Amino acid sequence: MKFLIAAALLGALSVSSAMCASLEAPKGAVILTITGDIQNTNAANTATFDLAMLQALAGRQAIMDTPWTDGATEFDGPYLQSVLQAVGAHGKILRIKALNDYSADVPMADATDYETILALKMNGKSMSVRDKGPLFMIYPFDKNHELYNEKYFSRSVWQIKEIEVVD
Template sequence: MIKNLRATILAGACALMAGAALADTLPAPQGEVILTVSGAISTLNGAEVLALDQRLLDSLPQHSFTTSTIWTEGTATYSGVLLRDLLAASGAKGATVKLTALNDYTITMPAADAREDGPLLAYLADGEPMSRRDKGPVWLIYPFDDVASYRTEQTYARSIWQLNRIEIAN
């Protein structure tokens, strides 16, 4: 009787732990991985990483804004995922965000800078996917025209294009 009770309790505990583990996962990407998030995160879909393809990026809350930049002519409407929303979806627990581009250009910023009126992980410009030639597939871009305080050398330096890796650190 006690043996059966122990087995039942052990089986229940294992089921609860498995359920908790599944709660912090997302489906594996089915297409080409565009962006990975690693480090101090709790949501994974790979070996210690959150790998995102276009389908998974599209499943996150979408935002758009129209702005001009110092690198482009005129204005464009950029669409994608707010950095704030990606950090929340990944269960980010760190204070620092390190962003790296395909060419290994790297910037570091405080996680607290990922605000509602903050940077967007844009992958569409005027409704079209951004190619590598045009700063894609992902460009961390700020609403420069809407928020004057973003028109600084520091923020321009953080506007990393061809972004493919994000690491969260304490």
């Protein structure tokens, strides 16, 4: 009987530690840090990503008009949902922070209900800080025309440096 209890406890610990997996450490310069209610980390209670790690995640390329660009512009990057799944995010709000300390609180549903991306490239080129980079949150304005309004424009943070997952 003691053996069965010990085996059950060991099994529960194995499942628990598998759920709290570690991410691979970035090999290049860190361009995104995720904090808050996340399970998978690679630095002191945070998840950090370099360019290669973000490019390896599922994403999309889309051509659309935005209020910040002239004419149809191509954006390319990982789905916000892919990034959040990689870190095991569990929360209701994403506090997206820019290099200039601007931040926007975005409902988690915007990542799951829409094909929102963290654009790494604009018109095939990596975005510099001067050109809204390194990351620019882009809603699928090409697929969901009802998103083309001030509510979603204010959530479209550019020069993203950090996402805090808040319950």
